[in-house]
Amino acid sequence: MNSSHQKVLTSLALLPVKEFKTHSQKVNPGDVFVCRQGLTWDSHLSAQDAVERGACGVIANRPLELPVTCMVTPSHSTSVSLINQYYAYPQDQIKHIGVTGTNGKTTVAYCLNQLLNLTGKSAYTGTLGSSFDDVYYPLDNTTPDAITLLNLFHAMEKCGVSHHVMEVSSHALSQDRVTHIDFDIVIITNIGSDHLDYHKHREDYIQAKLRLIDRLKPGGVAIVNLDDEQSLSVIERCRSRCEVITFSCVDEGADLYASKVLSTCSGSQFTLNYQGIEHHVVSSLPFRFNVENSLAIIASMLGLGMPINEVLALFESMLPAPGRSEVYPLSNGATVILDYAHNYDSLSNLYRNVLEHKTGKVVTVIGVTGERLADAADIGELCFEHSDQLVLTTDNPLGVNQDDLFKALTSKLPLxxxxxxxCIEDRLLAIKLAIAELQSGDVLLLCGKGHEQYQYMTSNKNEAEPYLGDLDALRLSAENNGLQLVAGFAHYQESADLMVK
Incomplete structure (x- = not known):
């Protein structure tokens, strides 16, 4: 080993290290602050702030005059590698399942982790944060940076976690945030179009998603949705690289094929055809698109070596992920669906399923985030077309003027x-007014935020403003209108509590 690298490891061994942090504002006493020269900010300039907050040491890429130990590495990549060595590669002791796709990542990852915890100790990392051993860790991104992941893996190893299910975003794949993880299983739910503000071209977005397959261990398993238009590209990327398990609601040649599908606003059931045998499956996940998600979950458990009968016995106990197609009937006969749908593809899918079952009017409450300003016009047009009443509101403006977001959302609406x-900027008020209009048979779609209890009003995600969350907003608005959540709330509250603390 390079002597300078050994010097860093020796210095770390002498420090009372609690965790490694890359944001000075999040440093606690005993942490080591890790500097990085980024595209818009050089965090070496924050090193003194980190020390004042209690950092016991600093890893930098150039010498710094500080009152604590300053360890110098030639690059941030080297810093990550040395932290990995310091922790003794904790990720290698865990089986990793990576989930990517335009839609369905959270449902598949959260629910799969839920089932794996019934037979062992599993961890989840994704849009809802990270959770394991009954502890919740909030995260800034769907897929955290490499150093945050190493902190988590170290904690997982100490807790005896055997499996880790994580959502892997296209941003994370293009930025190499998961290059130190070898996945046992990867799941590609679907590849549509999203985040083109970042990827610029759809083909770049597709290629970013496909990079997850390159992170598979030798002998790993890829779970592929044959009903997705990019399935051939996915299978070609897997060729001679790994085992492939396919699923479909259309193609009878898939390894797992769902027929006789019956989906409603409160659940679904289907016949699973697997290895020539039919199995009747009942799921608490509503709508047809969740049948695909169910197949992905079942296929993943089979990929881990579980027998089909054991898998299905566990599957029928599964609860939905918080904020993903959660159904809350009201005492006046109306129904509220709380869903994280926030891009064009996921909203189209949601409307297609809701319109199949509606008996009254459809009311939508939705906003767009500042980073989706370019998509706002199409999203506004889609929601207006499929709703009988549309209420536009705030959803993480990220420094973009809310009036500009409203103008974009309404730019394609008929005059x-x-x-x-x-257009109501106060999200709680928007939900209250929408609830007040509901009658028996109506469906209210609360879209975009799920269980998020914050609003990113500025571009700095370290300065989030508190928001009570759509679930509590729904409960409060119902009470203000003399209504009760007559079913569903207690059923889902227990599973949601951990993720919204």
Whole structure:
């Protein structure tokens, strides 16, 4: 080993290290602050702030005059590698399942982790944060940076975690945040279009998603959705590289094929055809698109070596992920669906399923994030077309003026229309007004935020403003309108509590 590298490891061994941090504002006493020269900010300039907050040491890429130990490495990549060595590669002691796709990542990852915890000790990392051993860790991104992941893996190893299910975003794949993880299983739910503000071109987005396959261990398993238009590209990338398990609601030649599908707003059931045998499956996940998610979950458990009968016995106890197609009937006969749908593909899918089952009017409450300003016009048009009443509101503006977001959302709406619509910046007020309009048979879609209890009003994600969350907003709004959540709330609250603490 390079002597300078050994010097860093020796210095770390002499420090009372608690964790490694890359944001000075998040440093606690006993942490080591890790500097990085980024595209827009050089965190070497924050080293003194980190020390004042209690950092016991600093890893930098150039010498710094500080009152604590300063260890110098030639690059941030080297810093990550040395931290990995310091922790003794904790990720290697865990089986990793990576989930990527335009839609369905959270449902598949969260629910799969839920089932794996019934037979062992599993961890989840993704949009809802990270959780294992009954502890919740909030995260800034769906897929954290490499150093945050190493902190988590170290904690997982100490807790005896055997499996880790994580959502892997296209950003994380293009930025190499998961290059130190060898996955046992990867799941590609689907590849549509999203985050083109970052990837610029759809082909770049597709290629970013496919990079997850390159992270498979030798002998690993890829779970592929044959009903997705990019399935051939996925299978070609897997060729001679790994085992492939396919699933489908259309193609009878898939390894797992769902037929006789019956989906409703409160659940679904289907016949699973696997290895020539039919199995009747009942799921608490509503709508047809969740049948695909169910197949992905079942296929993953089979990929881990579980027998089909054991898998299905566990599967029927599964609860939905918080904020993903959660159904809450109201005492006046209306129904509220709380869903994280926030891009064009996921919203189209949601409307397609809701319109199949509606008996009254459809009311939508939705906003767009500042980073989706370019998509806002199409999203606004889609929601207006499929809703009987549309209420536009705030959803993480990220420094973009909310009036500009409203203008974009309404730019393709007809100038003369009798269909009721409104722009209400206060999200709680928007939900209260939407609830007040509901009658028996109506469906209210609360889209975009799920269980998030914050609003990113500025571009700095370290300065989030508190928000009570759509679930509590729903409960409060129902009470204010003399209504009760008559079913569903208690059923889902227990599973959601951990993730919204």
């Amino acid at each position: 003369s229309s009798k269909k009721p619509s409104a």
